[in-house]
Every structure is written in C-alpha cells, then in structure tokens.
Amino acid sequence: MQVELRGLTKRFGPVVANRAVDLVLKPGEVLGLLGENGAGKSTLMNMLCGLYTPDEGEILIDGQPVHFKGPGEAIAAGIGMVHQHFMLVPVFSVVENVVLGIEPTKRLDFLDLAKAREQVREIGRQYGLEVDPDALIESLPVGVQQRVEIIKVLFRSADVLILDEPTAVLTPQEVQEFFEIVRSLRDDGKAIVFITHKLNEILEIADRISVLRNGEIVGEGDPADLTKETLAEMMVGRPVSLSLGKTARAPGETILDVRNLVVLRDDDRMAVDNISLSIHSGEIVGLAGVQGNGQSALIEAITGLRQAASGTVTYLGEDITGVSVRKRHRMGIAHIPEDRLRSGLIADFTIAENMVLDTYYDDRFAQAGQVVWTRAERWAAKAASEFDIRTPSVFLKAGNLSGGNQQKLIVARELSRETKLVVAAQPTRGLDVGSIEYIHRRLLAARDEGDGILIMSSELDEILALSDRILVMFKGRIVAEFDAREAPPDKSAVGLSMAGMAA
Amino acid sequence: MTLNENLDTATAKLLERAAPGRAEFEDLVVVPLFAVAVALALGALTMLATNVDLATIGRSYVALLQGSVGSLSALSETLTAAAPLVLAGLGLALGFRAGLFNIGAEGQILMGGMAAVITGFSLAGLPFPILLPLCLLAGALAGAAYASIAGILKAATGAHEVISTIMLNLISYRLVDYLLRLPFIQKEGRADPISKSVPPNAELPRLLDWLDPNLRVHGGVFLVIAAVIFAYWLLFRSKIGFEFRASGANPDAARYAGMKAGLIIVIAMATAGALAGLAGANQVLGVLGRTSPGFSAGIGFDAIAVALLGRSHPVGVLFAGLLFGALEAGGRQMQVDAGVSIDLIGIIQALIIVFIAAPILVRAIFPWGFRRGEQK
Numbered sequence: 001m002q003v004e005l006r007g008l009t010k011r012f013g014p015v016v017a018n019r020a021v022d023l024v025l026k027p028g029e030v031l032g033l034l035g036e037n038g039a040g041k042s043t044l045m046n047m048l049c050g051l052y053t054p055d056e057g058e059i060l061i062d063g064q065p066v067h068f069k070g071p072g073e074a075i076a077a078g079i080g081m082v083h084q085h086f087m088l089v090p091v092f093s094v095v096e097n098v099v100l101g102i103e104p105t106k107r108l109d110f111l112d113l114a115k116a117r118e119q120v121r122e123i124g125r126q127y128g129l130e131v132d133p134d135a136l137i138e139s140l141p142v143g144v145q146q147r148v149e150i151i152k153v154l155f156r157s158a159d160v161l162i163l164d165e166p167t168a169v170l171t172p173q174e175v176q177e178f179f180e181i182v183r184s185l186r187d188d189g190k191a192i193v194f195i196t197h198k199l200n201e202i203l204e205i206a207d208r209i210s211v212l213r214n215g216e217i218v219g220e221g222d223p224a225d226l227t228k229e230t231l232a233e234m235m236v237g238r239p240v241s242l243s244l245g246k247t248a249r250a251p252g253e254t255i256l257d258v259r260n261l262v263v264l265r266d267d268d269r270m271a272v273d274n275i276s277l278s279i280h281s282g283e284i285v286g287l288a289g290v291q292g293n294g295q296s297a298l299i300e301a302i303t304g305l306r307q308a309a310s311g312t313v314t315y316l317g318e319d320i321t322g323v324s325v326r327k328r329h330r331m332g333i334a335h336i337p338e339d340r341l342r343s344g345l346i347a348d349f350t351i352a353e354n355m356v357l358d359t360y361y362d363d364r365f366a367q368a369g370q371v372v373w374t375r376a377e378r379w380a381a382k383a384a385s386e387f388d389i390r391t392p393s394v395f396l397k398a399g400n401l402s403g404g405n406q407q408k409l410i411v412a413r414e415l416s417r418e419t420k421l422v423v424a425a426q427p428t429r430g431l432d433v434g435s436i437e438y439i440h441r442r443l444l445a446a447r448d449e450g451d452g453i454l455i456m457s458s459e460l461d462e463i464l465a466l467s468d469r470i471l472v473m474f475k476g477r478i479v480a481e482f483d484a485r486e487a488p489p490d491k492s493a494v495g496l497s498m499a500g501m502a503a
Numbered sequence: 504m505t506l507n508e509n510l511d512t513a514t515a516k517l518l519e520r521a522a523p524g525r526a527e528f529e530d531l532v533v534v535p536l537f538a539v540a541v542a543l544a545l546g547a548l549t550m551l552a553t554n555v556d557l558a559t560i561g562r563s564y565v566a567l568l569q570g571s572v573g574s575l576s577a578l579s580e581t582l583t584a585a586a587p588l589v590l591a592g593l594g595l596a597l598g599f600r601a602g603l604f605n606i607g608a609e610g611q612i613l614m615g616g617m618a619a620v621i622t623g624f625s626l627a628g629l630p631f632p633i634l635l636p637l638c639l640l641a642g643a644l645a646g647a648a649y650a651s652i653a654g655i656l657k658a659a660t661g662a663h664e665v666i667s668t669i670m671l672n673l674i675s676y677r678l679v680d681y682l683l684r685l686p687f688i689q690k691e692g693r694a695d696p697i698s699k700s701v702p703p704n705a706e707l708p709r710l711l712d713w714l715d716p717n718l719r720v721h722g723g724v725f726l727v728i729a730a731v732i733f734a735y736w737l738l739f740r741s742k743i744g745f746e747f748r749a750s751g752a753n754p755d756a757a758r759y760a761g762m763k764a765g766l767i768i769v770i771a772m773a774t775a776g777a778l779a780g781l782a783g784a785n786q787v788l789g790v791l792g793r794t795s796p797g798f799s800a801g802i803g804f805d806a807i808a809v810a811l812l813g814r815s816h817p818v819g820v821l822f823a824g825l826l827f828g829a830l831e832a833g834g835r836q837m838q839v840d841a842g843v844s845i846d847l848i849g850i851i852q853a854l855i856i857v858f859i860a861a862p863i864l865v866r867a868i869f870p871w872g873f874r875r876g877e878q879k
Contacts, residue, residue: 325760342755358760366742377518382514384517393516393520
C-alpha cells in the first residue's frame with residue numbers, strides 16, 4: 001500500500017504548522033522523518049492518522065484520495081500510529097490492551113480472548129515481538145510495553161506504521177533489538193515512518209530521509225549521501241557544531257563526597273545500595289544507567305529531596321545529609337530536575353515567576369515579606385536574553401514556550417546563581433539539536449569555572465560527550481567506573497555494564 | 504560594547520507587557536456574564552414549567568432587580584448579604600490557589616462567630632475601640648485554629664482536606680448546639696439554645712441609620728474592602744502568597760524549589776480559616792447580635808460558589824460576592840412582590856456555577872459572543 005501526501009497544509013489560527021508538505025510512503029521502506037521539536041512532525045502525522053483534518057492538500061492511498069473523519073477511519077484504511085507516550089491501560093493484560101476497542105465477543109457479549117491471544121502470539125513469532133499475552137502491562141519494562149503498542153497496530157492489520165520517537169525510552173541494547181523489529185516489519189512489506197530527532201539513529205535505520213523545519217520539507221535524500229553534519233544543518237537551519245571541543249582539565253578540590261549512602265524508595269525497597277562517590281571541582285561526572293536503577297533516588301538524596309536511610313553526604317567539607325532543599329540551594333547546589341514540566345517549572349506561571357522560583361525569597365528580590373516583582377522581572381529579562389530564551393516577553397506563561405526554551409529557562413535559573421555543584425538530570429531530554437548544543441556548552445562553561453557537575457542521562461551519547469568520568473549504576477549500586485578525561489571509553493563496554501554485565 | 508547594547512535592548516523588549524489577551528477577557532468577563540444570563544433564562548423556564556404565568560415571571564424579575572439595586576434600602580441589603588460571602592469567599596479562594604479544596608468555611612464561620620460573641624459579652628466593660636477589634640480578632644483566630652486542624656491533618660498524615668473539612672463542619676454544628684446550652688453562654692432565662700447578646704460597644708456600627716433606622720448596612724463593608732486588598736497583596740505580592748500559588752499550581756515544582764509543602768498547607772488553611780472566621784464575626788457583630796444553632800445559614804457553602812465564580816481572584820470574589828448578595832436581597836423582594844419562592848434564587852445561583860464550570864457550553868450557546876478559533 002502506497003500512501004502519498006500532497007501539498008498538506010495545516011494552520012492553527014495564525015500559526016502555520018505544516019505548509020504544502022509532499023511525502024510518499026512506500027511499502028517495504030523506512031522513511032526517516034527528522035525535525036526539531038515544533039517543526040511540525042506530529043501535526044503532519046496526526047493528519048495522516050485522522051486526528052486532524054488538513055486545511056489544504058490531500059492524502060492518496062494507492063492513488064485514490066481519502067478523507068479521514070477520525071482515527072477510526074485511518075485505522076480501517078491500514079494506517080497505525082505508535083505514540084511516543086504509550087496508550088496502554090496499566091492494570092490490563094497484554095491481550096486485553098491489544099483488543100481494546102475491537103473486542104472479539106462470543107454469544108451474550110462474553111469476551112473471546114482465546115483467539116486474540118493466539119493472534120498476539122502469531123504476530124510475535126512473525127516479527128520477533130515476543131511477549132506473554134497474559135502479562136500485566138504495569139509489570140513489563142518499557143521496551144516490552146512498546147512492543148505491545150506495535151502489536152496493537154499490527155493486530156488491526158496496519159500496512160503503514162508511524163513510529164513517533166520510538167527510541168526515546170530505550171537503552172542502547174534495546175534500540176538495536178528494536179531496529180531488528182523495524183527491519184523485519186519493513187521486509188514484510190510494511191511502510192514505516194520513523195520520526196526522530198536523533199541523527200545517528202535515522203542514518204542507521206532509514207532507507208530515505210525527509211527533514212522538516214518550520215512546517216516545511218527542507219531536505220530529502222538517501223542516508224548514504226548524508227552526514228550527521230548536513231542533516232543537523234538542514235534541521236536547525238544554520239551550521240551546528242556537533243563536537244563540543246571539550247578540553248581535558250585537571251580536577252581540583254573535592255566538592256561533593258558521598259559515603260556509604262543508602263536511600264529507600266517510597267515503598268521502602270532499596271533504591272540506592274551503599275554508594276560512595278565524589279565529585280571534584282572542574283569535573284563532569286556522568287551517571288549512566290537504565291532508568292529505574294536508583295539514579296533518581298541518588299540525585300534526590302544529594303539535592304535534599306529524599307532523606308538518606310544511612311550514610312553521609314558531604315559538601316565542601318560540611319555534612320549536609322540532613323539539610324533542607326532550600327539550605328542546599330543557598331549553599332550553591334544547583335539542580336536541573338529530571339522532568340521539566342512535572343518538577344522543573346510551573347507551566348501556568350510566567351517566565352519571570354519561574355525564573356525566581358527558588359530565589360524569590362532572596363534579598364535581591366524580596367523585602368519585608370514581599371517579592372519586589374519589578375526587580376525579579378528585570379532580572380528575569382536579563383537572564384532570558386543571556387540564555388537565549390526565545391520569547392517575546394517574560395510575562396508569557398512558561399507553558400507556552402517550546403521544550404527547548406523551557407529547559408533553557410531552568411538552566412538559566414539554576415546556573416545564574418552562585419554555584420559550586422550542578423546536578424543535572426536528563427538535561428536535554430526531548431530537545432532539539434540547537435538547544436542540546438547550547439545547554440551542553442553552558443554545562444561545560446560551568447565546569448571550566450570550577451564547578452563540580454553531576455550529569456544523569458539515559459542518553460549514553462550525552463554522557464560520553466560530556467563526562468570526564470563515568471559511573472554506571474545498576475540495581476542501586478555503582479557497577480563500573482570509566483575514565484573519560486582524555487578520550488571517551490568504548491560505548492559498548494559502558495552499554496554492557498548498564499545491563500549489569502561486567503565490562 | 505555593541506553586544507552589550509544588543510543584550511540591553513533585548514532585555515528591555517522582554518519587559519514589555521502585552522495587553523491582556525482577548526481570550527483572558529472572554530474567560531473572566533464574558534463567560535460569567537453569559538452564565539448569569541442563561542441561568543436567569545433557565546430560572547424563568549423553571550417558573551413557566553411550574554405554571555407561573557408570564558406576567559408573574561416578569562414581575563418577579565423586576566422585583567429581583569428592585570430588591571437588589573433599585574433603592575438605597577435594596578443596596579444596603581445587597582451589601583449586608585454580600586459582606587460575609589466575600590469574606591469567606593476570599594478565604595476559600597486563597598485555599599484554592601494553594602491547591603486546597605477547603606469545604607469547611609461553614610464550620611469556620613460558626614467557630615468565628617461563637618468566639619466573637621463570647622469575647623463580646625465576656626469583656627463587655629471594655630470601650631468600643633478596643634472591644635470591637637478584639638472581637639473581630641477572636642473570630643479570625645478561632646476560624647484559623649479550626650481550619651488548621653484540617654491543615655495539620657493533611658500536612659502530617661496526608662488526610663484529604665475535603666473529607667476532613669466536611670467532617671469538621673458536622674462537628675461544628677453540634678459543638679455550637681452544645682456550647683449554646685452552657686450556662687456561661689446561654690442567654691439568661693432562656694430554655695432554647697441561644698447565646699447572650701453582643702453588647703452595643705462590640706457591634707459593627709450601622710453606617711446609614713442616621714438616614715433611616717432600617718438600613719442595615721454596617722461597618723463590615725470596610726472589613727470587606729480591607730480583606731480584598733489584603734488577599735490581593737498576599738496572593739500576588741507577598742513571598743508566602745507566591746508559595747501558595749506555586750504549591751497550588753505544581754506541588755512538585757514547589758518542593759523542588761525548596762518550598763516546605765507541609766508548612767504552606769497549614770498556613771494557607773489557617774489564613775482561609777481566619778477570613779471565614781471573620782465572616783462569622785461580621786455576621787454576629789453586624790447583623791445577628793447573638794448566636795443560635797446554625798446561624799451560619801449556609802454562607803460557607805455559598806462562599807464556595809462565590810470563590811469559584813470569582814475565579815479565585817480577590818477582585819473576582821468581590822464582584823461574585825456582590826452578585827450573590829444582590830440575588831439574595833432581590834430574591835426576598837421577589838418572594839414578597841411576586842410570591843415566587845426564594846428557593847428559585849438558590850436554583851439560579853447553582854445554575855450560574857454550572858455554566859461557569861462549563862465554559863465550552865456557554866461558548867456553544869452564544870457563539871457570536873466569542874472570537875472564533877481553535878479551542879484549547
């Protein structure tokens with residue numbers, strides 16, 4: 001089944017999300033759709049899968065124009081989408097999730113899951129998507145949940161699969177397995193759209209690449225003729241330097257010293273199991289590991305958000321194990337939280353309010369119990385222009401900013417104070433190349449000014465690019481340490497230790 | 504140097520405030536106005552459906568208007584009815600902003616009123632300029648203390664404030680009944696539960712009784728104005744108000760920014776309780792002159808509607824309180840002139856809230872009132 005998009009345009013009020021986009025999806029081919037956040041990838045795909053109606057242009061399936069009135073019609077036509085955020089019911093089993101909405105029934109409306117169960121197994125065998133049909137979703141790792149999403153689409157006999165940022169939640173090993181699945185789907189004659197902003201991946205998996213910028217297709221080509229540099233330039237619209245030009249730097253005094261730290265989860269299970277580590281001035285320590293191996297709890301203990309069960313955290317020679325979050329901020333510990341919208345900023349507050357979210361009480365902004373907003377606003381405007389936050393005004397709600405600008409707002413807030421230790425969790429998750437480059441440079445600059453920096457990231461490439469030293473966490477322990485001062489260590493060795501195997 | 508200049512102009516540009524958007528205006532003004540209009544129309548339909556003839560319906564709405572704003576006495580009644588609604592509504596709005604759905608204004612009003620009346624007759628010997636503030640303070644403190652129970656329960660144990668404040672309301676009704684039979688409080692020579700009277704030197708003075716002794720509007724009006732200004736300052740200027748709003752809008756981000764969630768919950772509940780307690784004191788010292796079982800008369804629940812209608816903004820609460828006060832005053836006139844039950848006013852008030860809560864419905868009914876565009 002061949003799908004053709006012709007001159008698709010979609011406007012939201014005055015904003016043009018897609019302008020005259022032409023795209024062809026062919027059976028047995030992986031089309032890589034590359035673009036920054038906000039470039040219009042999702043809008044385009046939402047038109048294809050029936051969620052939006054195009055303002056202009058048409059969609060042709062095997063040469064016949066179609067008009068989807070809703071996602072149901074797109075699915076019936078054989079177009080299926082695997083969303084970035086899974087649409088699964090956690091307390092249902094795999095097969096129950098797969099049949100959701102098209103439940104097969106016997107007489108008297110009894111569910112007939114036996115047949116569906118067999119079909120799930122069959123699809124699994126055919127494409128290497130093995131999964132226990134009766135396992136509960138919530139008990140499955142994200143990589144497997146993603147397989148369920150794909151099975152769901154295949155169960156509805158889709159010939160066109162749209163995969164929206166599918167690798168965002170996977171480990172390097174899982175990504176390779178996932179690519180195998182994509183290839184087997186392609187070889188079976190499915191047309192696949194692979195949406196991503198990761199350059200490595202698109203070069204590896206795509207048979208053809210289209211680059212979207214500001215809602216328009218700005219480049220197309222064969223991966224063999226394209227390099228990361230040319231793709232990045234097309235995507236951002238200006239030359240981007242992908243290498244950071246990081247120079248080796250001798251570490252100085254100890255900034256943070258963690259000894260025999262034990263941290264428990266909310267349900268009292270062990271999250272951090274007797275970890276000791278130290279971070280020095282002028283050093284970036286990368287904390288690698290598959291999500292859920294205790295990295296978040298470790299960071300919460302360092303920043304004061306979670307009490308340590310035992311062990312000590314020493315900062316600049318002072319024991320801060322029991323010290324409050326506020327006090328730690330004031331002592332010069334900056335924290336870029338893992339999830340910017342959940343805990344990093346307040347979407348309903350203005351940029352100015354967010355910019356002083358953890359300094360509003362300071363003498364610079366407050367007197368006699370009140371916040372002097374004119375001062376805070378002036379300061380916020382200065383920080384916003386210094387940190388290149390693209391916004392017409394600091395009185396705009398932070399929720400209206402793009403992800404990259406939201407993250408820059410947090411980075412600006414945290415790094416424009418007097419800091420000695422920067423704890424950055426997933427500092428560039430879901431950001432575009434331009435913002436990633438910018439934030440990485442800021443972190444390196446902080447290092448060069450003598451800050452100690454701890455970076456936690458599920459993107460191994462990010463850890464490798466920035467770190468002077470890499471610690472790998474697995475099941476609450478540090479299982480490996482790599483020196484990366486002179487040259488980055490072997491990626492596969494780090495990847496293996498992330499999976500708990502000795503390097 | 505040029506780089507610095509560029510940065511400076513960029514900075515200056517970022518400080519330009521955009522004019523309030525059309526969407527905001529629609530949200531804050533147009534939707535409530537239409538909601539009131541639809542509610543009044545549905546009120547008329549309700550009357551029609553219950554065999555009230557058109558002339559009576561017309562007469563009743565004329566009476567509603569006359570009884571609320573049609574004369575000096577009507578205005579006085581509107582203000583008198585609005586005062587406790589605004590005071591308690593401000594307290595609830597503060598709570599809502601901090602993410603606390605406090606249902607307990609009713610109980611806090613009862614406690615505040617009791618404290619005010621007890622202080623009043625116990626210290627009757629004190630001169631007016633000392634006794635009145637003391638009574639008001641007692642009311643605010645009692646309301647604050649009573650609301651803090653729910654705040655502390657939530658902060659310490661996670662008990663949900665909706666449940667605990669509802670239960671505290673129930674406790675407060677019986678507590679008032681019990682207190683009113685204590686010899687120390689009960690009026691001498693009375694068998695029914697009723698308190699001693701507030702001495703004249705503890706009363707909120709009538710403002711217009713020199714024009715006509717029947718004009719009930721009293722000094723509580725100034726209390727309301729002061730409370731609106733205070734609530735505005737607290738929410739949008741003070742440090743603690745910033746913490747309230749941050750905790751309400753995103754508790755996680757507030758915690759990450761080093762704000763102490765438990766402390767903020769307790770302070771927010773106490774402040775809300777103080778304002779509700781003040782509403783109780785206002786009723787006792789300005790209108791009732793003593794307390795009797797259930798003297799709060801549902802004001803604490805109407806105030807929830809007022810706070811919601813006012814979008815938890817102090818100025819919005821003021822206008823919403825005035826509207827509800829007007830409906831109440833006008834409703835009484837309606838009953839007298841047209842013989843329509845005052846319960847109809849309750850229905851109209853409830854309908855207003857339903858429509859405020861469903862702005863999309865209002866937009867659908869009045870498409871010409873709104874700018875066309877994609878829904879959020």
